[in-house]
Every structure is written in structure tokens, then in C-alpha cells.
Amino acid sequence: MARRAKTDARHEYVCNHWLLQCDAAYHAGSIVPADVAPARSHRSVVTDDHHDSPSATASPPVLSLLLGAALAASAATPAWQEGLAQDGLDWHGVHVGIEHDAQHRYTLAWPYGQRVIAPQPLRSDTASPLFDGLFAMAQDDLALDSVEAIRDGAFDHGQPIPCRCFVTGLKWPYVWTRDLSYAIDLGLWRFDPARSRNGLKFKLSGVRVTGAAQGTDSKPYYPMQDTGSGGSWPISTDRVVWFLGARHLLDDAAFAGDVYQALGATLAQDRQYAFDQRLGLYRGETSFLDWREQSYPAWTADEVGFIAQSFALSTNVLHYQALQLAATLADQHHEAKAATGYRNDAAALKAAINVRFWRADRGMYMSYLGGDGTPYDTYDLLGIALAVDSGVADGERARRTLANYPTWPAGSPVIWPERADQPVYHNRAIWPFVSMYALRAARETQQPARIAHEIASIMRGAALYGSNMENYELLTQGQHVDEGKLSGPVVNSPRQLWSVAAYLAMVSEGVFGLEENGLKGNERVAPKLPTALVPMLFGTRHAITLELPGRRITLQLPAALDGNLLVADQQRTQGNTTTVTLKAVQVADLPLRTDAPLYAPLAPAAPHVQAVGTHWQIRVEGRQRLYLNGMAHGDIDASSTLARQPGLACFSATRIDAQGLESLHSPTVCVGDTNRIGGDWPRQWTAPASGDWRVALDYANDHGPINTGITAAVKMLVIRCDGSAEQRLPIVMPHSVRTQSSSWGRFGTRAGATCRFTLDDGFNMSYLAHFAHYTGGQGGSDGPLNRAVVHDLLIAPLAPGHGSP
Known part of the structure; x- marks a missing residue:
């Protein structure tokens, strides 16, 4: 209670109840509803997203409705001009203003509420109170995300867990591997290295099952793949993002030792279970x-x-x-x-x-x-x-x-093309942390228009809602729009950690050019500032300044702005102060792509394939593009025939629209001779011909729901064929709602050879000691679990070139 009282005294935050989704927890964090309109009824939605949340509330704010109603008025003007001014913004009929006093106390106000931001320890000094005030707001958001304990309903029955670290956001008061790691990589290591390091340590774990870590040190450490799709790792394999954050904090010798040990163990394990030698790539879900x-x-x-x-x-x-x-x-x-x-x-x-x-x-x-x-x-x-x-x-x-x-006036979507049948969340959405990574890429490739566009999008989103929100709808930059079953973002959180980090990075890196140079916190100042931003940031000034922990950066304008990008001309450092005199250069900028279609066509149903004599007859609805064994085979209209070739034939189909966009693929249909081998283990089979074979398992895994959990069944299929070296193939059996086929592997043998198949234990996230605290499903506090009900072994001949370049 003492810390909460201190928080209340430190700042004032006023908002409309539906504008920022100010739930009870947010009220406890010193938000007071503005008495400007009656509260609207809340609509409960179940979210099936990366944080395994049971539910969240979402109501359409008036601001988003105004934005949606005024969307038709949007113009294809450069992004930096899209409503941003030095002291506020106008966005589709909504005005947001900002004021400040001599003590650098800022008041951000919009038609239905306001946020008052107390003076912060760090500050930017530019010609724009909006830019400077939002930098102060990001610091305030970060302070609210800085805690002494975390909690999640799926861990320790929702009880507080001591951790002097960052929470993920208002609606996510826990530490998640990818959110924290991306946020640290975007610069949080610079603002609070101790808390950043503590959070990463919390996501590092030893093993609680003796002998489970094959091919690694006797006491390995691994970053955790959080509960996720089909029972987590190795369906999702982006836990290596942990090292993206950890690389910035290697000045601590003990932590650096843990990082190196965990890095070796994790890379060895992913090589064993997730790497495909033939394609040379790692399997797993998009990060x-x-x-x-x-x-x-x-x-x-x-x-x-x-x-x-x-x-x-x-x-x-x-x-x-x-x-x-x-x-x-x-x-x-x-x-x-x-x-x-x-x-x-x-x-x-x-x-x-x-x-x-x-x-x-x-x-x-x-x-x-x-x-x-x-x-x-x-x-x-x-x-x-x-x-x-x-x-x-x-x-x-x-x-x-x-x-x-492609991009739109409000910003850049995280996926393209969008899905016309899905609500807004990752689909048709802007995520500020991704916008910041795009800004980095634009700096790397010297694209001033893109740099300015991403800066404007990050600033606008923070200003419109008085917090660094998790995401925004693409067309309006609304934090929620009402479109029936397509409404969204389905869930949205104020002060989302990686959005906060994105704003801090936009200021320190995107505008002032501060970037890491090598490991252990070495930094350099390398501005790449579009001249289009000079009127907003400099006004009539000659210089702007940024004060960060332990350093001060000043950017000075050149005499002439005869170019589209400002870069360093001269640089001098005295003590902790770096002064950069800029020069204008003209780079061959590439224009923003603003003419792309929004939606892809819907994916078709699976093609219908049946044997007719020496041919396969394939039937689809309308005109579709047919794929065979991973390669485009050609377009067909309603039906076609294909000569039967030796080996497994796997078909999928897509639709192509009038603009040339291709849909996602239909389900795949595989036809051909398949051997089904049941019975006890080891199982035995004699190869009728020489060549490569595809092997999988029919299985069922009901140890958790499709969208979460830590009990994907992971085994190693050991194959010993006469006259051949032992072959070991990882087999993954995600959570399922029915009997289905596991992931498949590839092995080779010669005609007449007898092959014996055994299943060795593999590894899943339930084997990590940290998940002894997991109380949201099986494999946690009730002990590790790596099982599935295995039915037939499926073996089919592979066609020559199946899966080849």
C-alpha cells in the first residue's frame, strides 16, 4: 500500500472510463474516471492470444467511433503531416492538445479526458511540447510498469510472485519472454538495466527432469517458451529472442556467464528438435x-x-x-x-x-x-x-x-495482406514496437520517408489515447472499432511494455540517433533525421537536446537544409555531453507504398483428389492455383487430371484475385500408398523399394487446449534399418481435439531392408523447473508431462524432389 500511495502522489491521471478501458486494476494504479459521460456497458470477449488470458473487456471508445466516421476524409499526404503539430494533433476531426509549465509538468487533453504527467527525471528539449510531453509520458508509463511483484492467473494460482522487474502492461501484469526481450532490445536496458536483467533471469530456467537435456551440459539453462500454441515449444520456437535482449546486458560478469551457458544449450537443443537439415531452416511459428x-x-x-x-x-x-x-x-x-x-x-x-x-x-x-x-x-x-x-x-x-x-496513413500493418474474415488484433493492426523495428530498418537503409512515417505513427497513437497502447486498428488508428464480429483490437492494453519501449527508442534512437555499438553497452550517436521533421522538432531553434541516464545529446542544425536527410557532420564529446552538428544530404529515397490492396482473397477448401486409372482427378471450386509437393503446379478451372507418379502426392490450392493477390493455402490433401503399422514398440517394417520415405504418427494429445499449455508431446523416433546408420527424427504431437497426424520426418533405406522403430523420450517445456509454478494446466505444479496416445506409424514413399529447392 505504501508504494501505491507514493504512486498516487507522484502523478495525476484522468481519463474517460471507456476511452482507455480503465478497469479496476487501472483505477488502483491512480487513474480516476472523468465524469463527462455515463459509463457504457461492457462486452466480454474471450481472447485467444499470446498471453493465455482467460478474458478481457473491450468497449468502443467515442474517439475510435469518431475516427471511423471520419475515415473517408483521410488524405494521402506525407505521414509526418498527418495531423501532427508542435503542440498537439488533429486526426479525423478529433483534437488532442498539450500544455506544460515551467517545471515540465505536462497536461495532455482530448475531448473526453486528460492525463497530467508529473516532471520526469529525463527529458527532451525541442520546439514541440507534444514530442517532449509524450517522452515524459513514456517514462511515466515505464514507472507504472516497474514493480516488485508480478502475477498471472496461470501461475501460483494468481498469487503475487516477487520480481523486481517490468510487467508487460496494465492487462498483462506478468513477465513474458518475447515481450520483455523485444522491449529490452528496443532500449529498456539503457533506462533500467537492473530491472531488465532481473526480468530476463526470471525467464531463464534449469531442468527438473533427470537426463532430459540430451546432448547438452549436465546442468543446462534455457529461456522459456511461454505457454502457447498447441502446448508451446517446439510449435513456437522464438524463445531465442531472449538473447536479443540479453546481449545488451553483458557488462555483468555473472549474468554474461549464464547467457553463454544458456545460449550454447538452447542452440544445441533447437538444432536437435527444430532444425531441418534439408531446407537448412528452423521450424516453428512466426515470432x-x-x-x-x-x-x-x-x-x-x-x-x-x-x-x-x-x-x-x-x-x-x-x-x-x-x-x-x-x-x-x-x-x-x-x-x-x-x-x-x-x-x-x-x-x-x-x-x-x-x-x-x-x-x-x-x-x-x-x-x-x-x-x-x-x-x-x-x-x-x-x-x-x-x-x-x-x-x-x-x-x-x-x-x-x-x-x-505497404503502409497506410495511420501507420504500417504488422501483417499484409489482411484477412477479411478475422477481427482486428494482429490482423489489420498497427503495433508500435513493430513500427519501431521498421524505423530501425528505415534508418539502416536510409529511407527518410519511412523514418518520418513510423515516427509520426508512434507519436500519434500515444497522443490519441494518453498512453502507449498495445495496438491500434490500421485504418483509423483507433484503439477499438465496432464492426460486429470483426471488431477490435480484440484486446488492448495501456502502457504495454514494448510500446513504451518503442516510444523511448523512437526518441533516443529514431530522432537523436543513439544506437549501441557492439556489446556491453557501448554506444554511438548517428542521427539519420528526415528534414521533413525539422519544422516540428526545431521550429525556429538552432538545436534540440536529449537528456538520458548518464549522457546528454545535442543536435545542431546546419546553415542549409538542401537535402532530405540530416546526418552527422561534426561530433564532439565533452564529459557526458555529445554535440552533433548536422549536415543535409540528398539520398535516393524510395516512396512509401500506399497503393496496395487491403485484403487477400479467402482461402479455398481442400481440393478433392481421387484415383482414376493411371491418373489423379483433382476438383476445386472455380479457378484456383494448384500446388503439388510444395511447388506451384499451375492453375486449374473446376477440375483437372494429373498422371500418377511414384511416391506421395500432396496437393493444396489457393485463390488469385483480380489484383494478383494470392490467398493462403487450403488444407493439404496427400494421396498415395501409405503403410500403417500398429502394435507394440519397437515396430518393424520392410522397405519394398529403395528411396526416401516420410514417417509420422497418428496420435491424440488431450493434455491441454489448442491455444496454450506446455505439454506438446515431443519424442525422438529412432530408426534402425539393415545396412544403414541409425537415424533419429524429432516427432512433435501438439495438443489436439481429435486423432491426427504428428509432424513428419524423412528417412532413407534400401529395398528389402528391415527397419525397426522405437520412440525415445524428447523434451518439452514442462521439463523446465520454472514451470513447477504453472497452475493453469497440466505439466506444471502437478509434475512434468510429455505424453500422447500413439496409434499407427505412417510410412509413405516420397516423390523425387519432394521439398527440394
Whole structure:
């Protein structure tokens, strides 16, 4: 209570009850409803998102309704001009103003409420009270997210857990691996390194099952893959994002030792269970975009085996960055052989990403691929930005992939194209933290228009709602719009940690050019400021200043602004103060892509395939594009026939609209001779021919729901065929609502060889000691659980070239 009372005395926060969804917990955090209108009734919605929340409330704020009503008035003017002024903004008929006093106390006001922000320890000094006040507000949001204990209903029965760390946001008072790690990477390490490090330590765990960590140290540490799709890892494999945050905090020797140990163990484990040698990629879900039917085909809502088998751009780039970090740390530990191995693995992964994910006809990297390499005409901004920022995309590809990614006046969507049958959340939405990664990519590729666009979007969202919200609807930048079953964002949280980090990064990095230079907190000042922002930020001033922990940065204007980008001309540092004299340069900027269609066509039903003599007859509804074994086969209209070839034939189909956009794929239908082998283990089979074979298991796993949990069943299928070396294939059996097929592996043998199959234990998240605190499902406080009911072993011949480039 003492800390809460201190919080109340420190600042004042006034808002309308429905404008910011100020629930009881938020009231306790010193928000007072404004008595300006009667409270509206609340509508309960169940969210199926990455935080495993049982429910949340969402009501359409008046501001969002106004924005929606005025959408038709939006104009295709440059983003920095979209309503932003020095002392407020006007956005589709809604005015937000800001005032401040001599003590740097800011009052942000909109038609239905206001927020008063107390003086903050750090400040920006520009010609724009709006810019400076929102920087103060981000600090205040960060203070509210800084806690001594965390809680979540699925851990320790919702009781407080001591942790001097950051919570994820108002509606998410817990620590989640990806949210925290991305937020730290965006700069929170600079603002509170101790709290950042504590949060990362909380997400690092040892193993509670003896002998479960095959091929690693006897006492390994792993970052946790939070509860998620189909029972978590290895359906989702982006836990390596932990190292993206941890790399900034290696000045602490003990923590650096833990990082290096965990990095080696995690990379070895992911290589064992998630790496596909043939394609050279890591399997697993897109990072952060883990509400399946929002960005994957709708049929994955209860069939996540496809996701476990698939490959995501963002997750592979994160693995690339982890391998690069491992090589650097191995060098520092004088482990030359290990460093060379990591470096070679990183180079091979970069090459595979560029071969597999690059789509030349779009000039962009695809978001994900099917398990056999099937291309999907879908894209996500985080994956693309990470590819650029990491150096996976370089040269002209880096410039093109960002420039070709579409944007709208309010900002850049996190996926494109959108899904016409899904509500707003990841679909048709702006997420500020992703906008900040896009801003980084724009700085890397020197695209002033994109830099200005992302800065404007981040500023506008924070100003419109008096907090750094989790996300916004794409077309209006509303924090909730009413569209019946498509309403959304389905859930939204004020002071969302990575949104707060995005605003702080936009100021320190996006405007003032502060960026890390190597490891252990070394920094440099490298401004890349669009001259289009000079009127708002400088006004009639010659200089603007930023005060950060332990340093002060001043940017000085040149005599002439004869260019589109301001960069450093001269730089001097005296004590903790760095003064940069800017110069204007003209770069070959690429225009924002503002003419893209919004929606992709809906995915079709699965093609109907049946054997007719020596042919397969394929029937679809209307004209569709047919895919066979991961490759486009051609367009068909209603029906077609295809000569039967040896091996398994797997078909899917897509629709193409008049603008050339391709839908997501239908479910896949595989036909051909399949051997079903039941009985006790070990099971035995004699190969009728030489070649490659696909193997999977019919199974059922009812140990948790599709959208959460930690009990994906993970096993190692051991294959011993006469005359061949032992082959070991990881098999993943996600939570299921019916008997279905597991992930599949590939093995080779010769005709007449007898093969014996056994199942060895694998590894899942329930084996981590941390999940002894998990009380939201099986495999937690009741003990580890890695089981499924296994039925037949399925073996089918693979056609030559199946899944090949």
C-alpha cells in the first residue's frame, strides 16, 4: 500500500472510463474516471492470444467511433503531416492538445479526458511540447510498469510472485519472454538495466527432469517458451529472442556467464528438435504473431501440426542473430572451434533464408513457408525489419523489401495482406514496437520517408489515447472499432511494455540517433533525421537536446537544409555531453507504398483428389492455383487430371484475385500408398523399394487446449534399418481435439531392408523447473508431462524432389 500511495502522489491521471478501458486494476494504479459521460456497458470477449488470458473487456471508445466516421476524409499526404503539430494533433476531426509549465509538468487533453504527467527525471528539449510531453509520458508509463511483484492467473494460482522487474502492461501484469526481450532490445536496458536483467533471469530456467537435456551440459539453462500454441515449444520456437535482449546486458560478469551457458544449450537443443537439415531452416511459428487464425490459414485454429512443421522468417532471423552472438561470445571465451562452428552455421542459415523466403515477384521476404517449402503469399513487418536490421537482408534486397511493404496513413500493418474474415488484433493492426523495428530498418537503409512515417505513427497513437497502447486498428488508428464480429483490437492494453519501449527508442534512437555499438553497452550517436521533421522538432531553434541516464545529446542544425536527410557532420564529446552538428544530404529515397490492396482473397477448401486409372482427378471450386509437393503446379478451372507418379502426392490450392493477390493455402490433401503399422514398440517394417520415405504418427494429445499449455508431446523416433546408420527424427504431437497426424520426418533405406522403430523420450517445456509454478494446466505444479496416445506409424514413399529447392 505504501508504494501505491507514493504512486498516487507522484502523478495525476484522468481519463474517460471507456476511452482507455480503465478497469479496476487501472483505477488502483491512480487513474480516476472523468465524469463527462455515463459509463457504457461492457462486452466480454474471450481472447485467444499470446498471453493465455482467460478474458478481457473491450468497449468502443467515442474517439475510435469518431475516427471511423471520419475515415473517408483521410488524405494521402506525407505521414509526418498527418495531423501532427508542435503542440498537439488533429486526426479525423478529433483534437488532442498539450500544455506544460515551467517545471515540465505536462497536461495532455482530448475531448473526453486528460492525463497530467508529473516532471520526469529525463527529458527532451525541442520546439514541440507534444514530442517532449509524450517522452515524459513514456517514462511515466515505464514507472507504472516497474514493480516488485508480478502475477498471472496461470501461475501460483494468481498469487503475487516477487520480481523486481517490468510487467508487460496494465492487462498483462506478468513477465513474458518475447515481450520483455523485444522491449529490452528496443532500449529498456539503457533506462533500467537492473530491472531488465532481473526480468530476463526470471525467464531463464534449469531442468527438473533427470537426463532430459540430451546432448547438452549436465546442468543446462534455457529461456522459456511461454505457454502457447498447441502446448508451446517446439510449435513456437522464438524463445531465442531472449538473447536479443540479453546481449545488451553483458557488462555483468555473472549474468554474461549464464547467457553463454544458456545460449550454447538452447542452440544445441533447437538444432536437435527444430532444425531441418534439408531446407537448412528452423521450424516453428512466426515470432509474436501467434494467434493462429489471425495470420495462418483459418483451419490451423484446431490443427497446429502444420505450424509445428512450418518455417517462419522472423524466427529464423532470431536464430541467425543467436548464432552470431554465440560466435562472438565463443571468441571472447577463446573457444575458436566453437566460434567457427557457430559462424559457419549462421552463414549457412543466412543463405538458406535468402534462398527460401525471398519472393522476387513481390520484392519481399515471405512471412512463412509450409513444411515442404510451400511458398505463402503473406508478409509480416517484424520479420522483414529483423531481416534488415540483422544483416540477413543486405544491399538492394534490404531496401526493396522494406520499401515494397505497404503502409497506410495511420501507420504500417504488422501483417499484409489482411484477412477479411478475422477481427482486428494482429490482423489489420498497427503495433508500435513493430513500427519501431521498421524505423530501425528505415534508418539502416536510409529511407527518410519511412523514418518520418513510423515516427509520426508512434507519436500519434500515444497522443490519441494518453498512453502507449498495445495496438491500434490500421485504418483509423483507433484503439477499438465496432464492426460486429470483426471488431477490435480484440484486446488492448495501456502502457504495454514494448510500446513504451518503442516510444523511448523512437526518441533516443529514431530522432537523436543513439544506437549501441557492439556489446556491453557501448554506444554511438548517428542521427539519420528526415528534414521533413525539422519544422516540428526545431521550429525556429538552432538545436534540440536529449537528456538520458548518464549522457546528454545535442543536435545542431546546419546553415542549409538542401537535402532530405540530416546526418552527422561534426561530433564532439565533452564529459557526458555529445554535440552533433548536422549536415543535409540528398539520398535516393524510395516512396512509401500506399497503393496496395487491403485484403487477400479467402482461402479455398481442400481440393478433392481421387484415383482414376493411371491418373489423379483433382476438383476445386472455380479457378484456383494448384500446388503439388510444395511447388506451384499451375492453375486449374473446376477440375483437372494429373498422371500418377511414384511416391506421395500432396496437393493444396489457393485463390488469385483480380489484383494478383494470392490467398493462403487450403488444407493439404496427400494421396498415395501409405503403410500403417500398429502394435507394440519397437515396430518393424520392410522397405519394398529403395528411396526416401516420410514417417509420422497418428496420435491424440488431450493434455491441454489448442491455444496454450506446455505439454506438446515431443519424442525422438529412432530408426534402425539393415545396412544403414541409425537415424533419429524429432516427432512433435501438439495438443489436439481429435486423432491426427504428428509432424513428419524423412528417412532413407534400401529395398528389402528391415527397419525397426522405437520412440525415445524428447523434451518439452514442462521439463523446465520454472514451470513447477504453472497452475493453469497440466505439466506444471502437478509434475512434468510429455505424453500422447500413439496409434499407427505412417510410412509413405516420397516423390523425387519432394521439398527440394
